[in-house]
Amino acid sequence: MADHTAAASEGAMGRRTSLVRRPSRRSRFEAGVKALLFAAAAVSVAVTLAIIFSLVKETIAFFGDVSVGDYLFGTKWTPQFAGDQQSFGVIPLVWGTFYLTFIGLVVAVPVGILSGIYLAEFAPRRIRKIVKPVLELLAGVPTIVFGYFALTFFTPEVLRNFLGLGVNQFNALSAGIILGILVVPTIATLVEDAMSAVPQSLREGAAGLGANKVQTAIRVVFPAALSGVVAALVLGASRAVGETVIILIAGGQQANLSLNLYESYQSMAAYIAATARGDIPTGSIEYETIFIVGMTLFVLTLVLNLISIRLVRKYRQVYE
């Protein structure tokens, strides 16, 4: 019996070896398909390399004209001027980006987190059915529509007429708050996911010890989901940092290094979109500024994203 099996399997082995030696048309086809699919997957890597290549090439050219110190630590951003007035200090753009993001997060963090907690722990099914589509719709509205809303409604009607604030037509307050509204669905959804991933036994344990629903949500579930919540905030911040059109339309196009909420600001992304128009001459210093600012923005969002990926991984490991 044993001999028989051994002989049979030897026979099968023998046959298989001969197949490998002379691959059938079928197996060559299979290998070809796999190679094609791998090539498709490799395209996404090529895209990253192309982005980095484009950015690095012009960044090097830029630093041939401007010193690294002047760029990183300069406090005046006036590339459009000529002669002595021209200055390439990136700090006002970085400041504008962070300041507007900060205003946005002041709105989006409490609103997003509270919405997420509500959806994960409290919302009755009837209300969920309304709120979830609202958040999805809000997330699907193109950012240019938010920009239009900030410019034609939020600034003149809400800030000026209703609240009586003396804001400029383009101002940090309007652009920042609307930026925050844009980020709310991102944060709310991710917070909800993070909190829903917390095992039910923790809630039951807390309830068994006499905690009510709010106490359970705030002191048990929320801390357990904390790294997911932080990841949500980082991702929200990264969206706000990279957002272009809202700031371009409602925040104005003037680099500004101050704290005044009523004034116009410019962010890195908005500078790129305002400066790079089709007819900008290749090789000019203005052309190069697009890339150095793009490089700065790219590195910044990359760092934020890597932090968020790491955090998500961490909170996933806790209960697996």
Place this chain on the structure above:
Amino acid sequence: MTGAQIAARASRHTSLHRSGGADRIFSIAFGTLMLGAIGISVLALLTLLFDVARDGISHLSWDFLTSFPSRIIPSNSGIESAIYGTLYLMVVCAAIVVPLGIATAIYLEEYANRERWWNRAIEVNIQNLAAVPSVVYGILGLAFIVRGPLDLGRVVLAGGITLALLVLPVVIIVSREAIRSVPPSIREGSLALGATQWQTIWKQVLPGSIAGIATGIILALSRAIGETAPLLVIGAAVNPRFNPDGLFSSFTALPIQIFTWTQDKDREFVDLAAAAILVMMVLLLLMNSVAIFLRNRYEQKW
């Protein structure tokens, strides 16, 4: 912190706060805060829709849809070239992103050996690409596609490729999820009947996940429709009085036309932006309805 520690801490806190109605008041206050937060999103969406409808609806007409933009007279202005531009861009974008996105998703789910560093590199890379700001894709389009290595010029093809690269990570991520939702038993059954791996994918896995993939593609395209920044950077035409007539024609698109009008000093032109937004939103709503319909009608439950 382990679950037991958290629960223990919670119990300590609860017992500290147990006295009196403070807990009740806190609960009510917290509940109100949460409802207020939800209310802000609802209110924002409603006022946004109201504002756009109020400004734009009176400008909507057949003439608006079938006229070219005018630089001088608002009432003669329309969005025909923008609509055609957007449709051309979507066709190019879909033609690139559909095969590329699905193929990548299949490779990562069905073939890739996760032990290999290059496969993990591809995965991390896609996650990162998904978070790259859209304006950076515009830079890529300008330096690599419009000029530089591909040197296509400011044409439909260049715009379509740029948008395709922008939404590619979204399509890959959603398609992977759809493919993953097909249970392994289906694959094992097919392989056991003698089908090759590709036959299994083509005849079993793809048909089983196509609803999810299609939904993802539509959602990705509807994101591409609204993208303004990358098209601004690569240099779409401003107020063109012609429709694109092929892949190598210059173009504009709905978001670009909207942006151009919001920058106008004349309030009437700004209102035209609202009318164009309405058209774009209707288009998006239609696409999303199709996506929801596909999901409900064809989604496989295993």
